[in-house]
Amino acid sequence: MITTTDVTGFLGARRGRSGLHWTDWLSYTYLAIGVMLVLLPIFWMFMSSIKSPRALVENDPRLLPYEQVTTPAPDGQRQLNVFELTRPDGSKADVAFVGPRGANARVYELGKPGDIFEAPRTALSRKDVISPRWENYTDPTIGSTQSRTFNFLRYFWNSTFVTVVATLMTLVVNAMAAFALSKYKFRGRDAIVLVIVATLLIPPTVILVPLFMTVSSLGMLNSLWGVIIPAVATPTGVFLLRQYMLTIPDELLEAARMDGASEWKIFWRIMLPLSMPALSVLAILSVMWRWNDFMWPLIVLTQSEVFTLQLGLSTFKGELNDNMHYLLAMTVLTLMPVTLVFVFLQKHITTGIANTGLK
Amino acid sequence: MTPPSPAPTTASAPALNPVAWGWTMLGDVLDGPFRALQGHIGANRMAYVFLVPNLLVFGLFSFWPMILNFYIAFTGGQSVLLAERPFVGLSNFRELLDCPSYLDPRTCPVAGFSFWTGLWNTLFFAVVQVPIMIVVALVTAVVLNRDIRARGFWRAVFFYPVMLSPVVIAVIWDWILKRRGILNALLDDGTTAWNSLVGGPGYFGVLVAFGLLIGWPLGSLLARRVRTLPPWLLRLGCAVLAAAGLALLAGRSGLTLADYRPINWLIDTRSGWPMFWVIFVYTWGHLGFYMLILLAGLQAIPKDLYEAAEMDGTSKSRAFWRITLPLLMPTMIVVLVLSLIRAFQVFDEVYVLTGGGPGQATKMIIQHVYESAFIGDAKRYGIAAASSVLVAGLLLILTLGQLAATRKKAGG
Amino acid sequence: MATLELKKVTKTFGTTTVIHGIDLAINHGEFIVFVGPSGCGKSTLLRMIAGLEPVSTGDVTIDGAVVNDIPAAERGLAMVFQSYALYPHMSVRQNLSFGLENLKTPKPEIERRVAEAARMLQMDKLLERRPGQLSGGQRQRVAIGRAVVREPKIFLFDEPLSNLDAELRVQMRVEIGNLHQRLGNTMIYVTHDQVEAMTMADRIAVLKDGRLEQFGRPLDLYNRPANLFVAGFIGSPRMNFLTGELASTDQASATVALDAGGSVSVPCMAQAAASGAPVKLGVRPEHITVTDAGQGDVNLNVTITEQLGGESYLHGAMPSGEGLSVRLAGQTRVVRGDTVGLRLADPALRHLFDVASGKVFPPLT
Numbered sequence A: 001m002i003t004t005t006d007v008t009g010f011l012g013a014r015r016g017r018s019g020l021h022w023t024d025w026l027s028y029t030y031l032a033i034g035v036m037l038v039l040l041p042i043f044w045m046f047m048s049s050i051k052s053p054r055a056l057v058e059n060d061p062r063l064l065p066y067e068q069v070t071t072p073a074p075d076g077q078r079q080l081n082v083f084e085l086t087r088p089d090g091s092k093a094d095v096a097f098v099g100p101r102g103a104n105a106r107v108y109e110l111g112k113p114g115d116i117f118e119a120p121r122t123a124l125s126r127k128d129v130i131s132p133r134w135e136n137y138t139d140p141t142i143g144s145t146q147s148r149t150f151n152f153l154r155y156f157w158n159s160t161f162v163t164v165v166a167t168l169m170t171l172v173v174n175a176m177a178a179f180a181l182s183k184y185k186f187r188g189r190d191a192i193v194l195v196i197v198a199t200l201l202i203p204p205t206v207i208l209v210p211l212f213m214t215v216s217s218l219g220m221l222n223s224l225w226g227v228i229i230p231a232v233a234t235p236t237g238v239f240l241l242r243q244y245m246l247t248i249p250d251e252l253l254e255a256a257r258m259d260g261a262s263e264w265k266i267f268w269r270i271m272l273p274l275s276m277p278a279l280s281v282l283a284i285l286s287v288m289w290r291w292n293d294f295m296w297p298l299i300v301l302t303q304s305e306v307f308t309l310q311l312g313l314s315t316f317k318g319e320l321n322d323n324m325h326y327l328l329a330m331t332v333l334t335l336m337p338v339t340l341v342f343v344f345l346q347k348h349i350t351t352g353i354a355n356t357g358l359k
Numbered sequence B: 001m002t003p004p005s006p007a008p009t010t011a012s013a014p015a016l017n018p019v020a021w022g023w024t025m026l027g028d029v030l031d032g033p034f035r036a037l038q039g040h041i042g043a044n045r046m047a048y049v050f051l052v053p054n055l056l057v058f059g060l061f062s063f064w065p066m067i068l069n070f071y072i073a074f075t076g077g078q079s080v081l082l083a084e085r086p087f088v089g090l091s092n093f094r095e096l097l098d099c100p101s102y103l104d105p106r107t108c109p110v111a112g113f114s115f116w117t118g119l120w121n122t123l124f125f126a127v128v129q130v131p132i133m134i135v136v137a138l139v140t141a142v143v144l145n146r147d148i149r150a151r152g153f154w155r156a157v158f159f160y161p162v163m164l165s166p167v168v169i170a171v172i173w174d175w176i177l178k179r180r181g182i183l184n185a186l187l188d189d190g191t192t193a194w195n196s197l198v199g200g201p202g203y204f205g206v207l208v209a210f211g212l213l214i215g216w217p218l219g220s221l222l223a224r225r226v227r228t229l230p231p232w233l234l235r236l237g238c239a240v241l242a243a244a245g246l247a248l249l250a251g252r253s254g255l256t257l258a259d260y261r262p263i264n265w266l267i268d269t270r271s272g273w274p275m276f277w278v279i280f281v282y283t284w285g286h287l288g289f290y291m292l293i294l295l296a297g298l299q300a301i302p303k304d305l306y307e308a309a310e311m312d313g314t315s316k317s318r319a320f321w322r323i324t325l326p327l328l329m330p331t332m333i334v335v336l337v338l339s340l341i342r343a344f345q346v347f348d349e350v351y352v353l354t355g356g357g358p359g360q361a362t363k364m365i366i367q368h369v370y371e372s373a374f375i376g377d378a379k380r381y382g383i384a385a386a387s388s389v390l391v392a393g394l395l396l397i398l399t400l401g402q403l404a405a406t407r408k409k410a411g412g
Numbered sequence C: 001m002a003t004l005e006l007k008k009v010t011k012t013f014g015t016t017t018v019i020h021g022i023d024l025a026i027n028h029g030e031f032i033v034f035v036g037p038s039g040c041g042k043s044t045l046l047r048m049i050a051g052l053e054p055v056s057t058g059d060v061t062i063d064g065a066v067v068n069d070i071p072a073a074e075r076g077l078a079m080v081f082q083s084y085a086l087y088p089h090m091s092v093r094q095n096l097s098f099g100l101e102n103l104k105t106p107k108p109e110i111e112r113r114v115a116e117a118a119r120m121l122q123m124d125k126l127l128e129r130r131p132g133q134l135s136g137g138q139r140q141r142v143a144i145g146r147a148v149v150r151e152p153k154i155f156l157f158d159e160p161l162s163n164l165d166a167e168l169r170v171q172m173r174v175e176i177g178n179l180h181q182r183l184g185n186t187m188i189y190v191t192h193d194q195v196e197a198m199t200m201a202d203r204i205a206v207l208k209d210g211r212l213e214q215f216g217r218p219l220d221l222y223n224r225p226a227n228l229f230v231a232g233f234i235g236s237p238r239m240n241f242l243t244g245e246l247a248s249t250d251q252a253s254a255t256v257a258l259d260a261g262g263s264v265s266v267p268c269m270a271q272a273a274a275s276g277a278p279v280k281l282g283v284r285p286e287h288i289t290v291t292d293a294g295q296g297d298v299n300l301n302v303t304i305t306e307q308l309g310g311e312s313y314l315h316g317a318m319p320s321g322e323g324l325s326v327r328l329a330g331q332t333r334v335v336r337g338d339t340v341g342l343r344l345a346d347p348a349l350r351h352l353f354d355v356a357s358g359k360v361f362p363p364l365t
């Protein structure tokens, strides 16, 4: 039994105050509205994604995936919709809708296909059942007959490949550079750090054309490598890792040096394990960037075999409005990986991002 | 507690877990060549070896393009090969900037039209979106910073959209905002329900609710002054008066709404709705990030400051204006700079949601760059590069201005 | 077998020179302590020996071979750091074996050495723990163990005990002493604590501002400090210095007129100095006895008395205003405000320094 006091106690302030101040009510109301504003659209899309194409076309505003019951017509050619008929005396019966006649409808009671009679349309109400249509997700026809352009598995694989490979490369390449820039003294070091920090301020969106030309002259257009490599050396990554590595005491490295470790071994066995917190923040950021990336793939990849999920989705959205059920299902699948990552690493991600101030 | 081991363990170490073992092995395998290299060049120069991969990629794909951009801005033609691009001097810039009136892009050449439309749209977008988002993010952060239950949960939910891709966000909202979408359906149902409510006996319910809503607090206020009458009587009286007033003013028909006609939120050319939704959707997707940063800033303010203020008898609202906001200023400036710079580069969400339409109503400056270079038969790389140079200049001024403002704040 | 020699070693960071030409020869099996105030360059010197810091000029030789250009990893030394520098992500066992693995030592040999070191330092039960799960003293042992398993030619310690509490410090001091007894290796130990230096060292090198002030056995430093700095640094409580000027000298002694009144004769060779030269007379607090006012060499106006039971300290000012301390065996009746007379003990325990150079006037041999 949940009583009012339980709820109030749960919501109530922690610090000794009992009961809720009106500002508390205001806060919780605000939060509840905000949470609904965030979650309802996503929830609505998810619920829509398991509806039948017909329900989507009819624009059924009900949350659950209702579908009208149908029954095969006596001639066996088509499916008839089933309605619930309320007779003048109040009794009810399920009837199959054969066709309209004026303001009336020609129907027959289920089980008695020979006995067609007329009933006023106002006495009919749809007979619905809840039937989630998981085929939207599993339909093997996606990518073959129904839609030439949406090859989900291919796109999913491309996106996964880009995300995983790019993230691994980002981690290794940037960690190596950050190690050099934080733990060695050499000529030009401060200049390099300065240049890298300066490029933090210059958004990649303003070098689209020359970057495109460079990538194209290296023959990387329409190749996933053309998406992966240019953003591997991210100033953000170097900066974040370097700041962290600066806090690792030099004495540890010196101890390892006395222990006969080579510089590479110091990097691999001491520096990398100790930088795990910063590396995992960068890994999460990188996964997020790469999985969600849109503009750069849009420029580099023009053939649908190499599309990433985001490209496939946006193309699909533009082209095929009558395949909404697939689009919605695929959108859910696209947001699923980051959502799962977020659900499991939520604390890590929010604190990591709050501490670094980076996205 | 571990039981005392009978003899000192000369036995081997416990089995390593496979990940650690793999990690060690991989490191050892790579150690061979690296150690040999170190033997040749010495330990200190290994720093350059560690730097090379990064500098190679960085130089080739960040630094070099930055320089190249300037050159391309002065070339014409449609080739991606530099050698085949004729030098055209300032003509790209002329095409962008030769307008009788910048305020009316239609007076510009084709490229200029696209550029200035995008620029003005982007400016409008940034100027409206950034303040709204910062205020909402601040309010949310302040609420979350209160002594509140399940803070982690609320914070996570508000942050969640940040994880979603712009394409996914655009699909979700497109689905909601379609002409036959859920929003129109809800508004339609809402209108119908309201009309049937005020059309029937619910009318009186509405009057009573309105009366209480307005009259009750009014009565309470009045009760502080007027001591001669009992408070309950004052409140009741005010409620009745308010209800009667509404009945007189609006009557039954005045409360009835016109039938709802579905709006084409993203396509309607005669209204500001497309821009409104572009701003809304973008804010929806980015709010959580700034909320998180502001919350971190709030939590960094030492609690004892508030306790000291409380001892001094400072009111909560005064503490907010005189302690919280000033101490949050550095974070606010970071948030302002970041969000402005990001708003200027808005592309993905808008491009997928409206494609810049209807017409050019939501076409942003980066979309102009993108389309000049990559869309259509004429690939005008020169125009795109010249536009990028102008945008970069604008962003630079913005950043420097912000930095200067920060400096002044910090110095003063 | 390991000897170490420093020849005119200097170290310059940028434009500031922090080590100004140090010569030092260390024999095999010696326990050497570098002592000096903090910032004097002890760690820098040690790190140059270790190979963690290149020498600017001069040579470091180990067993007669110049090692200036040999990287730290290959010098065959081991170092215990002030912060211990244990690898926080490895277990104690991994910490101990990491260095041996780098040297490609065979597995069974590694295990043997780790087990032996663990037994020697009583940390068998800690082997699977991480450094974060150990107390300060245990971490200290692991850090020493990590050096021990390497079986290095020379052990280097950089203020290894400064992070421990007083009691543990005394205990670890003894253990490190035992370790030296047992292994017989050459050890170089850096500290700023002269008590540690006196109790542990075979020979002490006193450093100040990057210069070697004196190098010798502990008691030699105590009995025959070469200069004002060493005299003031070694010994606790500090030696008292009484200013004065040289009144007269002969072959075997010098007579000093003290600012505090009276004159004192010190057996030393000071003929080279002109009479009237400013000097300082050094007398340790334990070499002073108390008599009635006016009876001794100088008077002292007592401002503080410290009664420890077994011994007592008097602190006060002489007529010249200079401060002075006295250590008395047993308990005393002198109280604050009393004026007493002081008698400087045995002339052989007086030290006379030339203020201009800071050097001692050589005592008679």
Ligand SMILES: Nc1ncnc2c1ncn2[C@@H]1O[C@H](COP(=O)(O)OP(=O)(O)O)[C@@H](O)[C@H]1O
Binding pocket: C013, C018, C036, C037, C038, C039, C040, C041, C042, C043, C044, C045
């Ligand atoms: N890497 C360095 N760069 C510049 N100055 C240094 C460096 N390391 C030490 N020093 C300076 O050298 C002097 C000696 O330092 P150190 O050897 O650490 O003294 P300590 O005797 O306390 O161990 C100090 O003045 C210190 O500031």
Ligand SMILES: [Mg+2]
Binding pocket: C042, C043, C044, C159
């Ligand atoms: Mg030191």
